[in-house]
Amino acid sequence: MTYHGDVTPGGPPAVRDLDRLTITKVSVGPMDNNAYLLRCRATGEQALVDAANEAPRLLELVGDTGLATVVTTHRHMDHWVALEEVVAKTGARPLVHHDDAEGLPIPAQPLADGDTVRVGECELEVIHLVGHTPGSIALLYRDPAGGPHLFTGDSLFPGGVGNTDRDPERFAALIDDVEHKLFDRLPDETWFYPGHGKDSTLGVERPALPQWRARGW
Template sequence: MTYTGEVTVGGPPDTREAGDLQITKIAVGPMANNAYLLRCALTGEQVLIDAADEAPRLLELIGDGGLARVVTTHRHGDHWQALSAVVEATGAETVAGEDDADELPVPVDVRVRTGARVRVGSCELEVIEIVGHTPGSIVLAYDDPDGITHLFTGDSLFPGGVGRTWSPDDFIRLVNDVETKIFDRFDDDTWFYPGHGDDSTLGAERASVPDWRARGW
């Protein structure tokens, strides 16, 4: 079946193949958060992005393949309600942005900044710090050697706009980072996977960036 990225709380996950990386998206409640299980097709190693909630469903998704690490995109509680349970059940290494790590409910084994790499077996994710939604939010980029780039954007970028901010200064930081570190760097066919809701491509959103900036926070 064709991947759409349109998942609902309580509904089935959706999976796509991105070269050697398999991406499975699932929505968990009660705040309709997206979690992403990444699996290397060559080694079987698995990494979870945002153990947001509903630990039993996430553990069922992980299955018997084990979990090498959990990456948390930012400090907000709706993105880590299941983190303690998932780590306890799997022994997974924890990864988070340096400036959000102290706000998580478990010790963070690997604190990352821009340019760091997160392994998923033979595949590699690049860390990009995007400041504004929180001080330590991160985006993860997977560049499929035989395909397109895939971005896991947390709550920094959604279809239709950047994430929520709580001051004009934070909004300016966020929209600047999104424009310079994401839109100015990656091609239109780049697919992004947000922390809530449907996916999109940079090409579908690019023309609206000036409107987002003018709209303000």
């Protein structure tokens, strides 16, 4: 089945099989948050990006294989409601950027820009993106058999960067980080998976960067 990335709360997940990594995207309510289960195809090890809500549903998705890590993309509550229960029932190691660690309900291992999160034989690069929150991150997976895959939390969406509450300094920080750390580094075929809503590619969004800067949000 062709991956489309279009999921809705309570609806079926969307599954994408890469050469070495399987990505399962699911939307949980009540705020239509995306959660992503990543599984190394060689070892079966799994990681969850954002235990946003509906812990029983996320645990069902994890299944009997177990869960090694839960990465929280940023400290906003709608991205970690299920974190405590998922960690308690799986023994997974919680990870978050150190600048957002105090916003989580449980202690988590701190991450920094440039760190690597392993999922079995697969590696995800931590990219720190300041602005939506002080410790927001994206996770970059470079598929050896294809283009890059990027999990952007609430820092980048189709149509613009994440909410900075109309704060000019926060917006400038976020648009600069998104442009220089993502668009300047990665090719057009980079597929990105945001914290809410549909996916896109950097190539589709790239022409609009000047418009995003001009409008200031």
